[in-house]
Amino acid sequence: MSISLQDAFNKSTYQLPGHGKRNVQVLKDAFENIDGQLDSxxxxxxxxxxxxxxxxxxxxxxxxxxxxxxxxxxxxxxxxxxxxxxxxxxxxxxxxxxxxxxxxxxxxxxxxxxxxxxxxxxxxxxxxxxxxxxxxxxxxxxxxxxxxxxxxxxxxxxxxxxxxxxxxxxxxxxxxxxxxxxxxxxxxxxxxxxxxxxxxxxxxxxxxxxxxxxxxxxxxxxxxxxxxxxxxxxxxxxxSLYPYIISADHFFNQKSKKMPVYYENAKELAVFFNSCHHVSTLPAIPVSNMFHVQFPHSKEEIEPILVEVIRETGVGIINHLKATGESSCYFEVSIGDRYQEVPKEAVKNAFLQLDRLMKNKFSF
Missing domain, CATH: 3.40.640.10 (Type I PLP-dependent aspartate aminotransferase-like (Major domain))
Known part of the structure; x- marks a missing residue:
C-alpha cells in the first residue's frame, strides 16, 4: 500500500520547514507566563x-x-x-x-x-x-x-x-x-x-x-x-481579541530576532536542493527565508521519490507538492525553528538520497 507525502512527512524523525506543528501548544506557550488577572x-x-x-x-x-x-x-x-x-x-x-x-x-x-x-x-x-x-x-x-x-x-x-x-x-x-x-x-x-x-x-x-x-x-x-x-x-x-494579541506579542518577541538565522539557513538549504539532479530553486539564491523548489517532471513522478527519501532517511523534506503542468511541479519551503534541530549529517544524507533517486529515474 502506497503512503502519501503528507503521511510520510508526519512520520519522519525530523522536518526541515517551518516552526513546528500548529496545535493548541502554540496557545499554551504564549500564555505560560501571563497573569490570569490581566484584563482583556x-x-x-x-x-x-x-x-x-x-x-x-x-x-x-x-x-x-x-x-x-x-x-x-x-x-x-x-x-x-x-x-x-x-x-x-x-x-x-x-x-x-x-x-x-x-x-x-x-x-x-x-x-x-x-x-x-x-x-x-x-x-x-x-x-x-x-x-x-x-x-x-x-x-x-x-x-x-x-x-x-x-x-x-x-x-x-x-x-x-x-x-x-x-x-x-x-x-x-x-x-x-x-x-x-x-x-x-x-x-x-x-x-x-x-x-x-x-x-x-x-x-x-x-x-x-x-x-x-x-x-x-x-x-x-x-x-x-x-x-x-x-x-x-x-x-x-x-x-475580545486578547488570545490573538498575546500570542502575536509572544511570538513576535521570540521570532523577530531570529530572522537573520532563518535567512542564512534558507540559503544553505537551497544549495542542497540545487546540488541534486533535475532540481532547482526559485530564486537560485533565496532573498528571504522562503523559496520554491522546482522539478521539470510531473507530480506523479516526483511524489514517490520524495516519499522514498523521507522513509529512507527520516528527514521530512516537505509535505505537499503542487503540479504546475503535465511535466512540472514545485513546492514552497519556508524556514523556521525546525531546520536547526536537524543534524547536518541527516540533512546531507537526505539530499544524497534525493540526488541518487533523481539520477536513477531521469538519467537518459
Whole structure:
C-alpha cells in the first residue's frame, strides 16, 4: 500500500520547514507566563490591545496602528480608504497578489474597486511598470516578498524610486508586508526604514512569526482612525481579541530576532536542493527565508521519490507538492525553528538520497 507525502512527512524523525506543528501548544506557550488577572480588551479598547498597537506602530515607524483579526480584512480596508480619499475606485498590484487570487474578489465585490495588474506573473513589479501605467490609480500595493513566485524581491533602490514616483504623482503606496520581517536581513534595513517608503503597512502574526492569527495595519493617525471605523463595519471588533494579541506579542518577541538565522539557513538549504539532479530553486539564491523548489517532471513522478527519501532517511523534506503542468511541479519551503534541530549529517544524507533517486529515474 502506497503512503502519501503528507503521511510520510508526519512520520519522519525530523522536518526541515517551518516552526513546528500548529496545535493548541502554540496557545499554551504564549500564555505560560501571563497573569490570569490581566484584563482583556473589549471591542478594540483596553490596555492589552492599545499597548500592543503602540508597540507595533513604533516598530514600523508609523504614527498609529490597529490590530485586525485577519490580513484580508486589513488590506481590503486600506485599499478602500485610499480609494475614497482620492475619489477613485482603482488600485494596482501584481497579478499574483493575495487580493487577486486568494480572496474571492473581495475587493471588487465588496467595494467595487477595479484593479490594474502590473508586470507579468514571473517577476516582481519594477519602476518601469509603475511609470508606464496608462490608467490612474489611487493606490499601488507592493508585496514583499512576492510569495507566489518564490519570494522574489525588487532591489531596495527600486523601492526607493517607486516610492518617490508615487509621492510625486499622488499615488498612495501600500506594503503587503505579511512577511516583512523575513526580508529585512536581505535588505539590511530596519522595519521602520522600509516602512518609511510606504503610506500604509500590513504585517501578519501567524506566517513567519508563528502566532495563532491576526495582523497589524499601520499608518498616519487619520488613516488609522478611518480604518477603525471600517474594522467595526466589517465585524472585526470582536468582544475580545486578547488570545490573538498575546500570542502575536509572544511570538513576535521570540521570532523577530531570529530572522537573520532563518535567512542564512534558507540559503544553505537551497544549495542542497540545487546540488541534486533535475532540481532547482526559485530564486537560485533565496532573498528571504522562503523559496520554491522546482522539478521539470510531473507530480506523479516526483511524489514517490520524495516519499522514498523521507522513509529512507527520516528527514521530512516537505509535505505537499503542487503540479504546475503535465511535466512540472514545485513546492514552497519556508524556514523556521525546525531546520536547526536537524543534524547536518541527516540533512546531507537526505539530499544524497534525493540526488541518487533523481539520477536513477531521469538519467537518459
Amino acid at each position: 480588551d473589549i471591542y478594540g479598547t483596553g490596555k492589552i490591545i492599545e499597548a500592543f498597537q503602540d508597540k507595533m506602530a513604533a516598530f514600523l515607524g508609523k504614527e498609529k496602528a490597529v490590530f485586525f483579526p485577519s490580513g484580508t480584512m486589513a488590506q481590503q480596508i486600506a485599499m478602500r480608504i485610499w480609494c475614497d480619499e482620492k475619489e477613485l475606485q482603482k488600485v494596482a498590484y501584481h497579478p499574483l497578489s493575495h487580493l487577486e487570487i486568494h480572496e474571492e474578489d473581495g475587493l471588487k465585490e465588496l467595494h467595487n474597486i477595479k484593479t490594474v495588474l502590473l508586470a507579468d506573473e514571473t517577476r516582481v513589479i519594477e519602476l518601469d511598470d509603475v511609470v508606464s501605467m496608462e490608467e490612474e490609480v489611487a493606490c499601488l500595493l507592493l508585496e514583499l516578498p512576492q510569495r507566489e513566485i518564490g519570494g522574489q524581491l525588487p532591489s531596495y533602490e527600486t523601492l526607493e524610486e517607486i516610492s518617490k514616483h508615487c509621492r510625486k504623482n499622488g499615488i498612495k503606496l501600500h506594503l503587503d508586508g505579511a512577511r516583512l520581517l523575513e526580508v529585512l536581513p536581505y535588505y539590511e534595513k530596519t522595519a521602520s526604514e522600509v516602512c518609511e517608503l510606504f503610506d500604509s503597512v500590513y504585517l501578519s502574526f501567524y506566517k513567519g512569526i508563528g502566532g495563532i492569527a491576526g495582523a497589524i495595519l499601520a499608518g498616519e493617525a487619520t488613516f488609522i482612525a478611518k480604518s477603525k471605523v471600517w474594522k467595526r463595519r466589517y465585524g472585526g471588533d470582536l468582544i
